[in-house]
Amino acid sequence: MKTILLILLFTVSGLIVAKDHQLAIVIHGGAGTILKKNLSDEKEAAIKAKLTEAINAGYAVLEKGGESTDAVIAAINVMENSPLFNSGIGAVYTKEGKHELDASIMRGSDLQAGAVAGVKHVKNPINAAKEVMLNSPHVMLSNQGADKFAKQQGLETVDNNYFDTDYRYQQWQAIQHKKDVSLSEDLLKTDHKFGTVGAVAIDKNGTIAAGTSTGGMTNKAFGRIGDSPIIGAGTYADNRSCGISATGHGEYFIRYAVAHDICARVLYKKISLEQSADEVIQHELKNAGGDGGIVGLDNKGNPVMTFNTAGMYRGFKTESSDTQVFIYKKKP
Amino acid sequence: MKTILLILLFTVSGLIVAKDHQLAIVIHGGAGTILKKNLSDEKEAAIKAKLTEAINAGYAVLEKGGESTDAVIAAINVMENSPLFNSGIGAVYTKEGKHELDASIMRGSDLQAGAVAGVKHVKNPINAAKEVMLNSPHVMLSNQGADKFAKQQGLETVDNNYFDTDYRYQQWQAIQHKKDVSLSEDLLKTDHKFGTVGAVAIDKNGTIAAGTSTGGMTNKAFGRIGDSPIIGAGTYADNRSCGISATGHGEYFIRYAVAHDICARVLYKKISLEQSADEVIQHELKNAGGDGGIVGLDNKGNPVMTFNTAGMYRGFKTESSDTQVFIYKKKP
Numbered sequence: 245m246k247t248i249l250l251i252l253l254f255t256v257s258g259l260i261v262a263k264d265h266q267l268a269i270v271i272h273g274g275a276g277t278i279l280k281k282n283l284s285d286e287k288e289a290a291i292k293a294k295l296t297e298a299i300n301a302g303y304a305v306l307e308k309g310g311e312s313t314d315a316v317i318a319a320i321n322v323m324e325n326s327p328l329f330n331s332g333i334g335a336v337y338t339k340e341g342k343h344e345l346d347a348s349i350m351r352g353s354d355l356q357a358g359a360v361a362g363v364k365h366v367k368n369p370i371n372a373a374k375e376v377m378l379n380s381p382h383v384m385l386s387n388q389g390a391d392k393f394a395k396q397q398g399l400e401t402v403d404n405n406y407f408d409t410d411y412r413y414q415q416w417q418a419i420q421h422k423k424d425v426s427l428s429e430d431l432l433k434t435d436h437k438f439g440t441v442g443a444v445a446i447d448k449n450g451t452i453a454a455g456t457s458t459g460g461m462t463n464k465a466f467g468r469i470g471d472s473p474i475i476g477a478g479t480y481a482d483n484r485s486c487g488i489s490a491t492g493h494g495e496y497f498i499r500y501a502v503a504h505d506i507c508a509r510v511l512y513k514k515i516s517l518e519q520s521a522d523e524v525i526q527h528e529l530k531n532a533g534g535d536g537g538i539v540g541l542d543n544k545g546n547p548v549m550t551f552n553t554a555g556m557y558r559g560f561k562t563e564s565s566d567t568q569v570f571i572y573k574k575k576p
Numbered sequence: 577m578k579t580i581l582l583i584l585l586f587t588v589s590g591l592i593v594a595k596d597h598q599l600a601i602v603i604h605g606g607a608g609t610i611l612k613k614n615l616s617d618e619k620e621a622a623i624k625a626k627l628t629e630a631i632n633a634g635y636a637v638l639e640k641g642g643e644s645t646d647a648v649i650a651a652i653n654v655m656e657n658s659p660l661f662n663s664g665i666g667a668v669y670t671k672e673g674k675h676e677l678d679a680s681i682m683r684g685s686d687l688q689a690g691a692v693a694g695v696k697h698v699k700n701p702i703n704a705a706k707e708v709m710l711n712s713p714h715v716m717l718s719n720q721g722a723d724k725f726a727k728q729q730g731l732e733t734v735d736n737n738y739f740d741t742d743y744r745y746q747q748w749q750a751i752q753h754k755k756d757v758s759l760s761e762d763l764l765k766t767d768h769k770f771g772t773v774g775a776v777a778i779d780k781n782g783t784i785a786a787g788t789s790t791g792g793m794t795n796k797a798f799g800r801i802g803d804s805p806i807i808g809a810g811t812y813a814d815n816r817s818c819g820i821s822a823t824g825h826g827e828y829f830i831r832y833a834v835a836h837d838i839c840a841r842v843l844y845k846k847i848s849l850e851q852s853a854d855e856v857i858q859h860e861l862k863n864a865g866g867d868g869g870i871v872g873l874d875n876k877g878n879p880v881m882t883f884n885t886a887g888m889y890r891g892f893k894t895e896s897s898d899t900q901v902f903i904y905k906k907k908p
Contacts, residue, residue, distance in 0.1 A: 501808035
């Protein structure tokens with residue numbers, strides 16, 4: 245993965261342009277206590293198929309000469325539209341039995357960014373984040389205001405119960421009667437870390453984009469905002485260093501400004517993305533008790549997937565590698 | 577300001593403890609196009625008096641052996657309770673003619689942090705941020721949920737119109753009929769950058785704390801969240817490097833992860849806080865068109881106040897310097 249691809253492109257005018265990066269996309273579908281014994285062969289196959297579909301949808305955009313922002317959107321949309329992940333349809337239930345979704349996106353060429361927190365009616369929250377980035381002077385919109393803005397921009401809206409699934413309903417039923425359960429991490433340990441989705445892509449221009457989308461924590465209350473819609477925590481992209489999408493115990497990712505910190509170490513310490521991600525995820529976060537992981541790309545298009553949990557739904561495709569998907573710590 | 581104070585303290589047991597930092601607090605009351613010609617002598621005196629009161633309230637906590645978190649709260653409370661600043665009473669009006677307040681706080685010894693966004697009834701939002709930090713497993717709560725949590729924690733709540741002031745009402749009236757004005761930065765240029773308040777303190781244990789509190793942008797809509805409640809953007813504290821509280825055009829401060837980036841440069845590039853803040857505020861942000869500034873302390877207790885606007889309400893007190901307050905670029 246550390247290969248630096250150097251392709252000399254001869255342009256029409258005869259000038260030689262050195263392309264010192266490869267097209268690449270890397271995605272995740274959440275990290276947590278994902279163990280082989282808890283996952284049926286059927287579900288494992290379904291997850292791998294959906295991850296593959298998401299990677300290929302994003303990579304197709306890059307291959308056609310499209311922008312990394314659109315590749316990230318394409319990949320995340322596939323996962324948002326699948327009940328297998330905690331984003332879009334299949335999002336977890338809040339304490340009130342509703343769904344409140346968060347998403348963010350960032351473009352590394354000009355550090356433009358957009359995020360929505362607590363939307364209830366946008367079918368694909370990552371698209372709302374993109375609209376905020378491209379068509380508003382703001383970076384972060386929340387709640388009804390974010391839904392209203394998304395609707396004004398012509399995005400598809402749905403009733404909140406569109407996001408309902410039996411699987412998530414059963415999870416919620418199992419803990420909903422516990423008082424203020426969102427304030428007790430222990431009760432949620434087996435669930436809330438799963439299913440946030442994200443993608444990082446680099447296009448022909450070398451522009452890195454990163455995006456993250458989630459339904460948050462089961463039974464969440466108090467308008468809790470996690471790391472997914474926070475630029476610098478759950479998502480960051482800077483062409484000078486890297487692009488990152490995170491998943492895990494959001495509070496730690498905010499306090500450690502994980503996505504920005506990984507890119508900052510690459511830029512200022514001049515270390516590889518792999519080393520930087522290891523320092524933050526395997527040392528800083530792990531020592532503090534913060535579970536989770538990240539996927540990322542450096543500005544050569546080398547993918548990195550790092551997590552300190554038992555598993556992370558993940559995969560990538562680059563010019564030098566066909567689509568590969570993984571679930572557990574050791575490659576299956 | 578670069579003096580490193582080295583005091584040798586002889587403990588009761590006879591051991592020698594090297595205290596390589598000084599007690600210090602530095603505050604701001606907002607940055608923007610603050611020009612002498614637009615400020616009456618009376619208002620200038622009132623602002624300076626209130627800044628002095630805030631600094632001294634915070635420093636008194638440190639002198640009594642208190643924690644930096646409480647010093648930050650004490651200083652910010654003075655400004656929140658004054659109509660001179662855009663935080664607490666005196667907060668600007670939203671598009672609906674209400675007030676929605678944001679605040680965040682962080683402690684550099686263990687990277688604990690708390691934030692509230694869009695609260696309408698907490699008299700002192702910075703206290704709500706502290707409650708989130710100390711008494712919830714979350715970092716960021718929003719809207720009604722944040723108000724509800726603050727009330728449960730026993731904080732003083734008020735009707736939303738407690739925050740009303742004639743001055744801010746007139747500002748709002750002047751622009752409220754413009755359509756979607758919160759999406760047009762130009763119309764707000766003369767106003768929205770003023771008045772966010774913040775403080776950074778270091779206590780006898782060398783623990784740095786940083787906090788920020790604001791009423792946001794005049795006529796804001798769509799549930800816009802600025803940088804003040806975002807850990808890493810408006811506020812950051814890490815004993816290994818520095819503590820930062822920011823004020824300015826929030827969207828830029830989020831995209832550039834300003835507070836975290838300044839601390840990251842100190843830690844990874846091993847440069848002084850002054851140089852780091854200059855790189856970020858005077859170069860990165862200024863080149864991008866991002867107006868604003870920061871106050872900060874390094875882990876020796878050296879205060880830094882950097883801004884790329886005409887003025888910033890600011891001041892500090894340390895063991896080696898009496899209370900000093902400033903408004904314009906050049907010391908008055």
